[in-house]
Amino acid sequence: ANRGLSDFDIRHNAVFNAIWQVPGPRDESGVHWFASGWQIGGIYQVSSGMPFTPKIGGDPLGLETSYPFDFPDRIFGEGCQSAVNSGNPVKYIKTQCFSFPTPVTRMGNAGRNSLIGPGLSNFDFSLFKNNYIRRISENFNIQFRAEFFNALNHPNFLPPVDNNTLFGANGAAVTTAGLITGTSTSSRQLQFGLKIAW
Numbered sequence: 001a002n003r004g005l006s007d008f009d010i011r012h013n014a015v016f017n018a019i020w021q022v023p024g025p026r027d028e029s030g031v032h033w034f035a036s037g038w039q040i041g042g043i044y045q046v047s048s049g050m051p052f053t054p055k056i057g058g059d060p061l062g063l064e065t066s067y068p069f070d071f072p073d074r075i076f077g078e079g080c081q082s083a084v085n086s087g088n089p090v091k092y093i094k095t096q097c098f099s100f101p102t103p104v105t106r107m108g109n110a111g112r113n114s115l116i117g118p119g120l121s122n123f124d125f126s127l128f129k130n131n132y133i134r135r136i137s138e139n140f141n142i143q144f145r146a147e148f149f150n151a152l153n154h155p156n157f158l159p160p161v162d163n164n165t166l167f168g169a170n171g172a173a174v175t176t177a178g179l180i181t182g183t184s185t186s187s188r189q190l191q192f193g194l195k196i197a198w
Contacts, residue, residue: 009113019039046121056100115159122185127147128145158183162182
């Protein structure tokens with residue numbers, strides 16, 4: 001009855017990265033220093049969400065364990081082909097697609113880790129300016145770095161594991177069921193720095 005996906009089953013995961021050395025001017029004009037030595041980089045990660053379990057509060061089955069998994073019943077019908085509202089952090093779980101088991105001592109058929117949380121889409125961007133100072137040495141470089149984490153400021157939500165209880169032990173619906181309260185990445189963050197290499 002507890003057979004299900006692993007807690008870490010992220011079914012699809014892809015990471016793309018690139019660094020481009022921007023070509024500088026060939027001549028040694030006054031703009032040569034400003035126009036040369038630039039690097040542009042980026043890392044894009046996309047993945048599907050992590051599984052989580054819809055459950056019933058309390059311990060109506062009397063399992064007496066620290067993690068009682070008492071499942072509701074899954075309802076299949078119109079509008080319930082998927083039991084989640086993708087992109088809705090307030091009501092991520094379609095509670096209308098679940099019912100309280102009857103009798104209360106019967107485990108429902110929803111199952112462990114039967115729902116998939118929101119996926120992840122994150123892009124980090126970097127801009128470097130290399131400044132070689134040949135008068136000191138051939139390899140002496142003062143690099144200016146500008147890095148933008150979650151550059152598109154895309155919200156990446158966690159599964160609603162704090163609000164995955166759909167019904168209380170007496171069958172009453174929980175009003176906060178499906179509410180997402182956390183994100184897996186921070187909002188956009190900028191970082192600037194200088195790196196000296198020789």
